[in-house]
Amino acid sequence: METQQRVCPWWLGYTFINPLRKYQHNPDKILAPHIKPGMQVLDYGCGMGYFSLHMARMVGENGKVYCVDIQPKMLKNLERRTRKAGYTDIVSSILVGENYEPQKLKNQIDFALLFAVVHEVPNQQKLFNEVYAMLKPGGKVLFAEPPGHVKPTEFEISVAKALNAGFTISEEKPSQKKLAVLFAK
Numbered sequence: 470m471e472t473q474q475r476v477c478p479w480w481l482g483y484t485f486i487n488p489l490r491k492y493q494h495n496p497d498k499i500l501a502p503h504i505k506p507g508m509q510v511l512d513y514g515c516g517m518g519y520f521s522l523h524m525a526r527m528v529g530e531n532g533k534v535y536c537v538d539i540q541p542k543m544l545k546n547l548e549r550r551t552r553k554a555g556y557t558d559i560v561s562s563i564l565v566g567e568n569y570e571p572q573k574l575k576n577q578i579d580f581a582l583l584f585a586v587v588h589e590v591p592n593q594q595k596l597f598n599e600v601y602a603m604l605k606p607g608g609k610v611l612f613a614e615p616p617g618h619v620k621p622t623e624f625e626i627s628v629a630k631a632l633n634a635g636f637t638i639s640e641e642k643p644s645q646k647k648l649a650v651l652f653a654k
């Protein structure tokens with residue numbers, strides 16, 4: 470079912486790439502247990518790429534990071550930061566409504582990150598179905614929501630949609646995050 474959700478304004482994206490964020494969301498602690506060199510990974514709702522560039526470092530030159538967002542300004546900034554970091558061969562920037570074609574990534578993704586985005590998506594079931602289809606069998610998804618914006622009951626409804634898409638729960642509250650689940654296909 471489509472519901473009206475509020476997409477975070479593009480200019481707020483700058484606050485998400487603040488280096489001090491690592492004290493709250495340490496990319497190495499959050500991602501390193503799941504990402505290995507050579508993997509193909511997805512950062513859905515990547516914003517300006519706070520996690521994306523760390524994912525690029527972790528997959529290395531033989532891996533790939535697919536970064537999807539719905540706001541062109543978020544992706545423009547991600548692309549600038551990608552060039553500066555020297556990761557243009559690893560990071561692909563994908564705009565919903567333009568070059569987002571999940572069917573082309575069917576069974577190709579080892580790991581997907583859905584960080585602070587699902588509550589902004591009008592049709593969560595469709596998103597979980599798409600991510601499920603993109604994942605390789607055995608692939609993992611880290612789903613996390615910001616406790617300040619999302620109530621535990623809303624989070625549970627999203628989790629139910631992910632289970633309905635076919636995922637199983639691999640770990641509850643990974644990295645001690647209150648509203649987080651690691652799913653497996």
Ligand SMILES: C[S@@+](CC[C@H](N)C(=O)[O-])C[C@H]1O[C@@H](n2cnc3c(N)ncnc32)[C@H](O)[C@@H]1O
Pocket residue numbers: 476477482485486513514515516517518519520537538539540543565583584585586589590591
């Ligand atoms: C709160 S920000 C989080 C950004 C990033 N995941 C992070 O943690 O730094 C949410 C992001 O999701 C994007 N977004 C919202 N709805 C979306 C949708 N339907 N499809 C793809 N991206 C979406 C927004 O444009 C925004 O960049």
